[in-house]
Amino acid sequence: MNKEFWGGRRVLVGGGCGFLGSYLTPQLVEAGARVTVVDSLENGSPDNLRPVAEQVEFVRADLRDPGVCDRVTWGQDVVMNLAARAYGMDYSRAHHGDMLVYNLLCTLNPLEAARRNGVERFLVVSSSCVYPDDAPTPTPELDAFTGLPERVNEGYGWAKRVQELAGEYYxxxxxxxxxxxxxxxPYGGNYRWTSEDRAHVMPALVKRVLDGEDPLVVWGSGRQRRNFLHASDATRLIMKVVEAGVVATPVNIGYDDDVSIAELVGLICEVAGRAPAVVFDTSKPEGRSRKCAxxxxxxxxxxxxRPRVSLREGVEEMIGWYERTFGRPPRVSQPH
Ligand SMILES: NC(=O)c1ccc[n+]([C@@H]2O[C@H](COP(=O)([O-])OP(=O)(O)OC[C@H]3O[C@@H](n4cnc5c(N)ncnc54)[C@H](O)[C@@H]3O)[C@@H](O)[C@H]2O)c1
Known part of the structure; x- marks a missing residue:
């Protein structure tokens, strides 16, 4: 935590009531920043910021509105914009137009307002979805316009690519x-559940295991591999990259230690003390076969x-997340 860098700086966190914001905002406060959060609450909750509510100014507003962007970026030293629609694969693959247009509006408008108001630093939060399905893995920071973005997240991926480009030009x-x-x-216990089709892979799997689904039907072959990074580590890393003042060179926030979805399901079952029959449904999409940074x-x-939260510790935390979100898991009959 570089207090010398953040101490006294005025930082606007767009979308700060969301998942990553719930980790980033308290870390910024701890580092001494003067934080304002702007969030429309379309997918976030002020409860996420309860531990730092006294130290943070909160504005409920929509960053697609240029007038709002002008007001909230005025007088800021840094804008860190997390506002976006960033839902799971099921929603994303059926709403490419919405993901493209919505995400462009709530990222380009704050960028332009920050420029007009002379804000010195701006954080563009892009995504690994900018990479094509056949990108080499582990994936280095390829030029964002190499091939098509990840197919299941195409609209979202294009929004992220254009947002990156705008940042580079500015x-x-x-x-x-x-x-x-x-x-x-990124994953973690502050995840806010809305619905099955919007859920990300880790919370979706934890929920289904603890709901007692048996057989547990998992999308794809189970051989698809992913790198999971706890969100508190991801946001600490993001702060460090901003501190380093990296400009016009994207930085991956992730590592090369990946697990297969089958292994992850096994770990969740082990930690949760469950043993459902697991069925892999290869008629369903599974995204890229391997995705790690x-x-x-x-x-x-x-x-x-070095990340502070191991995958096992993170899965243990997600069991607590399930209980806080859905109550005590239902009892299940004897394991197979
Ligand atoms: N969670 C992931 O797996 C992941 C992976 C890669 C990149 N990202 C990126 O990280 C950023 C944060 O993602 P997240 O997982 O915290 O998502 P999230 O949905 O939990 O948080 C986004 C926040 O933005 C707010 N918001 C949405 N539209 C807004 C608008 N028009 N005006 C103001 N506020 C608005 C939402 O209410 C929410 O609180 C996004 O840019 C996302 O694309 C997320």
């Missing part, structure tokens, strides 16, 4: 310090930061 044309990060699969750039920039 850095070049106006001298703004625009930092771009590409998170892979080449973390060479991240490691160099963050002084070889």
């Amino acid at each position: 850095a070049r044309d106006y001298g703004m310090k625009v930092t771009t990060v590409r998170p892979f699969n 080449d973390a060479t750039r991240l490691r160099a920039l963050t002084g070889e930061y």
Whole structure:
């Protein structure tokens, strides 16, 4: 936590009541920043910020509105924009137009307002979805316009690509310090459940195991591999990349240690003390066969930061998340 960098800085967190915001905002407060959060609450909750409510100014507003963007970016030193529709694969693959247009509006408008108001630093939160399905793995920070973005997240991926491009041009044309990060699969216990089709893979699997689904039908072959990074580590890394002042060079937020979905299901079942019959449904999409980050750039920039939360600890935390969200899991009959 670099208090020298963040201490006294005025930081606007767009979408700060959401999942990643619930980790980032308290970390910024702890580092001494003067934080304002703007959030429309379309997928976030002020409860997420309860531990720091006294120290944070909260504005409920929609960042698609240029007038709002002008007001909230005024007087800020840094804008970290997490506002977006970032739902799971099931929603994303059926709503490419919505994911493209919505995500462009609530990212380009704050960027332009920040420029007009002379904000020095701006964070573009992109995604690993900018990479094509056949990208090499572990994936280095490829040029964002290599091939098509990840097919199941195509509309979302294009929005992220254009947002990155705008940030790069604004850095070049106006001298703004625009930092771009590409998170892979952050997860954690502050996840807010809305519905099955919007859920991300980790909470969706934890819920289904603890709901007692048996047989447990898992989308795809189970051989698809992912890197999971606890969100508190992801946001600490994002802060470090902003501190480093990286401009016009995207940085992956993720590592190369991946697990297969079958292994993850096994770990969740073990931690939860469940043993359902697991069926892999290959008629359903599974996304890229392997998705993990080449973390060479991240490691160099963050002084070889080592994630604090292991996957097992994170899964244990997700069991607590289930109980807080849905109550005590139903009892199940004898394991197979
Ligand atoms: N969670 C992931 O797996 C993941 C992976 C890669 C990148 N990202 C990116 O990280 C960022 C944060 O994602 P998240 O998982 O915290 O999502 P989230 O949905 O939990 O948080 C987004 C927040 O933005 C708010 N918001 C949405 N539209 C808004 C608008 N028009 N004006 C103001 N506020 C608005 C929502 O209410 C919510 O609180 C997004 O840019 C997302 O694309 C997330």
